[in-house]
Amino acid sequence: MNESRRTSISKFLSLVLRHSPETVGISLDAQGWVGVDELLAACGQHGRSISRAELDEVVAISPKRRFAFSEDGRRIRASQGHSVSVDLGYEPSDPPAVLYHGTVARALEAIREDGLRPMQRHHVHLSADIATALSVGGRRGAPVVLVIDAAAMSAAGIAFFVSANGVWLTEHVPSRFISSWGE
Numbered sequence: 001m002n003e004s005r006r007t008s009i010s011k012f013l014s015l016v017l018r019h020s021p022e023t024v025g026i027s028l029d030a031q032g033w034v035g036v037d038e039l040l041a042a043c044g045q046h047g048r049s050i051s052r053a054e055l056d057e058v059v060a061i062s063p064k065r066r067f068a069f070s071e072d073g074r075r076i077r078a079s080q081g082h083s084v085s086v087d088l089g090y091e092p093s094d095p096p097a098v099l100y101h102g103t104v105a106r107a108l109e110a111i112r113e114d115g116l117r118p119m120q121r122h123h124v125h126l127s128a129d130i131a132t133a134l135s136v137g138g139r140r141g142a143p144v145v146l147v148i149d150a151a152a153m154s155a156a157g158i159a160f161f162v163s164a165n166g167v168w169l170t171e172h173v174p175s176r177f178i179s180s181w182g183e
Helices: 003-019 036-045 052-061 105-114 130-140 150-155
Strands: 067-069 075-078 098-104 124-126 143-149 168-170 178-180
Touching (some): 003 036, 003 052, 036 052, 098 124, 098 130, 130 143, 143 150
Antiparallel strands (some): 067 075, 098 143, 124 168, 143 178
């Protein structure tokens, strides 16, 4: 499969498995899972045929590991980033001392006022490395990397979770825990 097809499938799966399962007429269970056969059949019925081999490749090769199969390989879900209601079942985890968030300069004023909010998602997404934060911020323009004092947040009782693909999640990052504004 070429890169263009892989990207197209990944973006479509992000839409279906994170935001709008009704696009292809499926429902996610409470933890965000759907049967692989059901997903592939529904995609085909809605003009977006995806083979099992293509799905396997998208899940295996995606550097961001956005999707995960159940242990038996019969179900699939997005690892994080949902705007639909799901409980991914992640247990609270102790974060590294510092985490990073990629954004753009035009968002800084709102972040200074309200901190980082999940917006239409369930959690704020943070990364353990600057390179990932740069990549995330760069999707919307020139990236700005914010440095998050995760140790202080954790000490203040704010919970962190780590997704299956290594993205750190929290409900809100108050601006007082942003120790560097990337400026």
